[in-house]
Amino acid sequence: CWTLPDSGPLMHGEVQSPGYPQPYPPNLQEQWDLSVPEGYRIRLTFTHMDIEASAGCVYDSLTVLNNGKVLGKFCGSDNSADGHHPGNHPILSSGNRLTLIFQTDNNNPERHQNVGFSAHYQAIDIDECSAPEDASGPLCTQICLNTLGSYICSCRHGYELRSDQRSCVLSCGGGIFDEPEGFLFSPGYPNAPPYAVSCQYFISVEPGFTVSLNFSDNFHIESVDTQQGPSCLHHWLQVSIPDRDHIKLCGAKSPGLLVTNSNTVKLEYYTDDQGLSNGWSLDYTTQRMQCPFPGNVAKGRVTPMLTEYFYRDYIHVRCAQGYKLMMDGQELESFSTMCQSNGQWHLRLPECHIIDCGEPEPLLNGGVTFLSGFQNQYRSVIQYHCNEPFYSLLGGMNVSSTCESDRKWRSNHGDVVSPTCLPVCGRPTQHLSAYQR
């Protein structure tokens, strides 16, 4: 259905002689040009006619013309013996236009006053599909569907309508294939197409996925034997993968599985109008892009440890106890990286560096001795001492502490060591001697 324009030809209407139902005046020359929308014809039906009857309608008449061709010249009435009356038969136009011309002479019979005519017209759909073929052949080469006011052409399965909207060509079944898997085949496969084909197929899936083509065993594209061997000279299937040379396929042996490592592939199938190729079919599947093995981190652990890593896989790196994550001189609290759509990790792996506890807190009136380890690093052991005999450690014992994984110097009991040197009181280094008795 479609909406007819507001202004334009009507779908139906009435036409009456001047003054109807009163007698029409003499000396008339009145014309009506009826029209209905394109794709329709006009059906004219007289509801009443009373025009002065005469042989050949020479005095008064109503003439109906279709494209200048007289369809009828009418006069008289239902009961008159003379004249030419259309009766109850409607008049059909061949096109969407109809012209009515009403003519009267200069006198009218005195006994009877003729009132003229009244007619109704309406648009009648044209069945274009049943229209006779003209020189250019049938309206549609395959299937014609009549519609109100028009018609459309259609094609049988395996064919598609050409741009002329009239003729059909063999369908390539091509286009863009963006589903993660699918099935493609050449026109008419497994039979040879009736004439030359030039088809394109685009497989384009989400970045991060790669396409694999798995050709079926039934593969047949005509090849030509040349001195250099079989050549895809007249018929071929060309596979185009970005950043790679084109692959031209022909012959009778299926290429089998073709891994493209790309998320887009273009297939172009061409046959000329000679020779015979039964064609090909393939299933395509997609796989996630694979990233290189991330490697190992010294003094660290990569999780999860898999044999292969694919697009959207995450890995984490944790350092062994006493080590910290470092990248470009910066310490990281945590680290993870993702396999990207381009098959590369979005971050390279960090390193694990041994932690250090920093310089031990200086001890007032005492000092620190390194017992083992290197540069305050993890597991280094130090010992605090006081400047004896004038100071002694609170608690009276030497305090040794170890650089622990939380980067604090801790005693064997796990306490953060903050020793204090207490003054020794009342014990002079020299004593008052009193040997005399």
Added chain:
Amino acid sequence: IIGGNIAPENTIPWQVLVSVNGGRGGGMVIADRWIMTAAHVVVQEGNSASNDTIRIYMGLTDVRTLTMSPVYAASVHIHPEYNNPRFIEYNNDIALIRLHDPITFRASVMPICLPAQDTYVTGMMGVVSGFGITEIDKRRILTNKLKYVHLPVVDQETCSKSVDLYKQGRSNVPNLTNNMFCAGVPEGGKDSCQGDSGSPYALSDNGQFRAAGIVSWGVDCGKQGTYGVYTKVANYVDWIEKTMQEN
């Protein structure tokens, strides 16, 4: 010090010389910022001497070299119950001096320990030291050498009787209180004397010296039948610790 000996270096490392407006007194190191002395050493005309007039010398045994390196008082804390306007009331004769900077202890400077409660036993031998008056050839002179003398603790009753005896012949003899104890020998000849005030009377406890007393007062020096009177430090340990903590 009457009847004693010159102290070799590093034998009494807690001894300090307290100089207040030219007057000489003694004191002892008890912590890296604190000196203990007698209140009457740092009280002048009923008030605490101003901080900048108090100079403290430590680490050496000769006054002539000691005076080259004074340290200064940051604050003086007189015992709140010390009240001696007429110089006859030596009860609570104890004061603390807080120093500007902490001391690093060494062989020549070391604190003396505070005493435990009730460690005074009659007859226990202590050591009193100081830069006060000494006696050479029966003449009293002010020495520049640190001297010391061993003196026993005297029974409180014996000492009290000695003081009472003198009160009969003299006026304005101070009273002996339970915050004091006496040390000395009845035959005389060994005693502390003027200039030793504030100096330590130390008792040894298994080789560790504790500040049992502070040289406070006495009737004459080294005279037969008289004893030196010392502030009993054990009675003030709580006040000392409180004052140090609060300051």
